[in-house]
Amino acid sequence: MKVLVAGASGVIGRQLVPLLESAGHEVIGLARSVRGQMGATPLAVDALDRDAVVRAVDQSGPDAVVNMLTSIPERINPKRIDYDFIMTNRLRKVGTENLRYAAQRAGVAQFICQSIAFGYEPRGTALADEKAALWRDPPKPFAIVLDGVKRLEATTLSAHGTVLRFGHLYGPGTSFASDGWFFQEVQQGKMPLVGDGTATFSFVHVHDAAQAVLAALTTKQTGVFNIVDDEPAQVRDWLPALAEMMGAPEPKRVSALLAGFAVGTWGVAYMTRLRGADNTHAKNTLNWQPTYSTWRDGFATELAAAADNSDR
Secondary structure (H helix, E strand, C coil): CEEEEECCCCHHHHHHHHHHHHCCCEEEEEECCCCCCCCCEEEECCCCCHHHHHHHHHHHCCCEEEECCCCCCCCCCHHHHHHHCHHHHHHHHHHHHHHHHHHHHHCCCEEEEEEECCCECCCCCCCECCCCCECCCCCHHHHHHHHHHHHHHHHHHHCCCEEEEECEEECCCCCCCCCCHHHHHHHCCCCCEECCCCCEECEEEHHHHHHHHHHHHHHCCCEEEEECCCCCEEHHHHHHHHHHHHCCCCCCEECHHHHHHHHHHHHHHHHHCCCCECCHHHHHHCCCCCCCCCHHHHHHHHHHHHHHHHHC
16 A cells, blocks of 8 residues: 655654555655655655645555644643644644645545544543543633644544544653653653642553554544553553652642643643543554553653663
8 A cells, every 4th residue: 555644754653654664555755854764755745735735645646645744842831832833733724634635636545644632521530432522611722722633633534534533642752752851850850740630641652653553544444543552540640650660759749729820721731630531442443452551561661771772
């Protein structure tokens, strides 16, 4: 199969391209600029330029289009997440529509896009399946981000495509990598436990996220799927456990009120209100199984690899 990967140089794209090639697929890597391993046919294309996207799809003739487009800063300011996501929102809205238009115009059989699994309505303690409502009244800075997500999903589903809602990504290139800013803050004792730490995180390793894309291409299933590991966990559980794995200081506790001055309404909600996601549908329908069924194993593996590299 010939697969066009938009965002081939991104965090997931860098895992996905070699995975697809090892599975026997021909990869056309599309990104704003050509860098790194982007497949057999690397293309420098601005996804916001509809004519350029149409030409790229027409000339490459893919059987499937995979949209992994984002433009997320290395470090996000939670008080200004709406500002930090301006370009990603444009890519989710305009870029996705351009890819959908080009794919449908060229008769491409499969259209797969990435979304997020931590935008569910936080009320209730049960894990959210794909039928659960998205956050109806989120903190204002996140509302703009979630609007972009909704547009991306609506555009994808209108094309009878596949939406993969990824959980909190960790592993190479992410903020939850051994050299990422979040892990560094934990190592230095600068990442506090906000309030009661009751936000539930559903993690997924970037390699497992790439595996889910391959599974969706293989099974040709459409619809919405949560791509998360098997052990959603509250911040008050996973953050101290991570600090212990790292040999870092135990996270300090700060009140939600005090934290709000530093990180704003979204920063507090991120640490206290998120709802976890259920992966049953993806496992049963896509025949997908995360290599790291729990963040505990994945974090430990990442930290061990980093320690091994530092000893060389």
